[in-house]
Amino acid sequence: MKLKFLTTALVVGMLTTACDKEYLETAPTGSIDAGAAYATTKNAAAAINGIYRAMIVRYLDSQGHFGHPAMMIIVDVLGEDVVIPNTSNTWHLGETRWQAHRSETSVGDQLPYQLYYRLIGNANIAIANIDAAAGAQTERNQIKGEALGLRAFSYFNLVQLFGKRYNAASKPNSQLAVPLVLTPTTEGLPRATVEDVYAQINKDLAEAATLLTTTRSYKSHINLEVIKGFQARVALAQQNWADAAKYAAEARKNYAPMTATQYQDGFSDISNPEWMWGFDHLEDQTEYFGAYHSYISCxxxxxxxxVDPKVINSKLYDQIPTTDVRSKMWVKAPTTTNSVVPTGGVRVPYMTQKFKLPGTPSTSTMGDVPYMRAAEMYLIEAEAQARQGNTAAAASTLFALISQRDPSYKLSTKTGNDLIDEILFHRRVELWGEGFRFTDLKRLNQPLNRNGANLSSAVSVLFDVPAGDNQWEFLIPRREINSNAAIVQNPL
Incomplete structure (x- = not known):
């Protein structure tokens, strides 16, 4: 079966034929049509499970491009905080050098486009068919709400990567984003504007919020609190500070910051009480060397x-107080007694200890992946409050989180930009390796600046990119351009 690429073949995925069998393995609906897959809510639930599974499998036959968790690593190595120390292993070098996302034929550029449109295509099938499924209305609501959430999540990732940043001071944001496909179709569509894509994201999330509750069977699935977390993220990117603070507070309401002991457990267990959403890595779903912890763990x-353990930007690390438990997540001068590595592993300055699997060395990649944590919501809320000039509330929200990380931390007395800078510092430290730095720099309209730290010129190559430069946009993949006559490329 010859398949067109991406947006022109959105029904391709778990619901078509065996030519995409690698995306079907956990979905019993892999070889039947969408009508049968969504004939009952039981079948539909299995189809939705297949969409979650499609978030973490390998794409483009590449071991290092394992769905959304790979994008979390890529988004961070594009910044300055997650550092590849040497060229002994070449995985994600093209991304850290800002070469992959600016090459329309590279795997690193094609991955997010194919990944997120695959999720969108299958979410569209769910949304189009679930209302007619036999089953309880509460089950139809759950499935439709999850599908809407997955579609919004996917478009939010796409618009941040392939479009220019959202600018609240220049509405409507008429710059081009990505095709906005809302029904199962094989028709190639033109790129919608950034404004229109954000409007659809917000529409999907608002509808999902009316359908979902806090109840769910598994933390790997989206519920109302996760939807509110998405709404907080989107509002932050749109500089809608009031909504960002509101939704972040609502999202984290039932989650407390983890303890210092839990913080050192390895960031690989979804049962951690602070995790709001994540991938639950089951024993029958191993990805071996193509998995998040195969690249980010210690x-x-x-x-x-x-040979190439991830390290933290030395300038960032050196600002972390020694009383802060997060200072233990990296080792400035690693030795055999203060750091964990696999047998034969090298030890390099500032190497990570944040992500750790059971056993030393670990021969299993069965680590769960944190997609959303309450800590992020505290930081969104604090930043949004500070940007509204609500200094006391911002300091209080920040204190509620950071005092759990550092018992010596005092309530901040900073104001204005100084307080915002303090919040953003803690955001960089707290969310290291979890996929936020490139998109944070872009939404903040800040330049890339890798100077003066422990980044090797042989590895990173590129050290400065001005804010607003064309290089902040991923290129539309060449295969999409060749198959979709309605689409145009980003500036080269």
Missing amino acids: NFNSTNIR
């Missing part, structure tokens, strides 16, 4: 971890 026994 102790998985892979070549990538042994």
